[in-house]
Amino acid sequence: MKKFLLSVITILVVSNVLFAQSNKEPWTSQQLLDPAILAKKITNNQTKNMLIICIGPDAIIKNSVDVGATQSASNVAKLKAQLKNVSKDKEVVIYCGCCPFDRCPNVRPAFKTLNEMGFKNAKLLNLPNNIKTNWIDKGYPMNDE
Amino acid sequence: MKHFFSLLFILFFAFQLKAQEPKIQVGQYAPEIALPKPDGTILKLSSLKGKLVLIDFWASWCAPCIKEQPALKAMYDKHAKDVQENRFEILGVSLDKSKENWLSAIQRFNINWPQISDLKFWRSKVAADYAIEGLPYNIIIDATGKIIAINLHDKELADFISNQLL
Structure with missing residues (x-):
């Protein structure tokens, strides 16, 4: 019985480690920012200490700046330039919203760049579906057209 | 009084069901689309009446849409x-x-079917008219403009189009 239990535990631990490795993302779950929290901060004018950067198709979120889709190396360079003189302690929030994270070509190169540049308070806006359903349809604040 | 509350209850649920009805359904006529082509002239969906039409909602920023373009190209060539x-x-x-970006994607995939856009991203009127929640998305309409299929992809889409054109 003891042997059986030990085998089960070993299998569970190993499969857990393998699963974690196969799902390795450059961000942690703590670095995913809830859109409702960001929307509230924007509405309450509490974004002075944060930098919101669109790394996807359009900087639709209010107060955000656009660097373009970071699947292209030239836009990764633009992101680096945008962050060049920014304090490493500043809260930097990036978002794309083109499609679900598993299909998005932009979030990974952008977040890796933030990590490589040493940003300690980097966040990825949690738009699990897209910017339409997770931001626009909820009536959250947007940049003027 | 009891009957009154029962009626109220039924009405409440009837309204709920009505509210949940999808905006775009098979069997209804496709809403008109009138948007600029790359050269700026307006193309209307209604001008394609009489044909089987696959309306492909896409964008150059949408990776799955881009992935789908070669298959659409093959389908277009097959039914030339x-x-x-x-x-x-x-x-x-x-x-x-x-x-x-739009023009560059059209060129890259050598897309030779009509293309239109108001370049308004998710603020485009078509996104609201067709209740689009994500891309890629498509609608197939018959010669009368009636919707006959919604959001088919890959083999299912190719087979459906082939069967319709038999």
């Missing part, structure tokens, strides 16, 4: 005779924001 005989057409409706 039907296109020539005014029996079939694909209408690409882009939710792009950047004209440069």
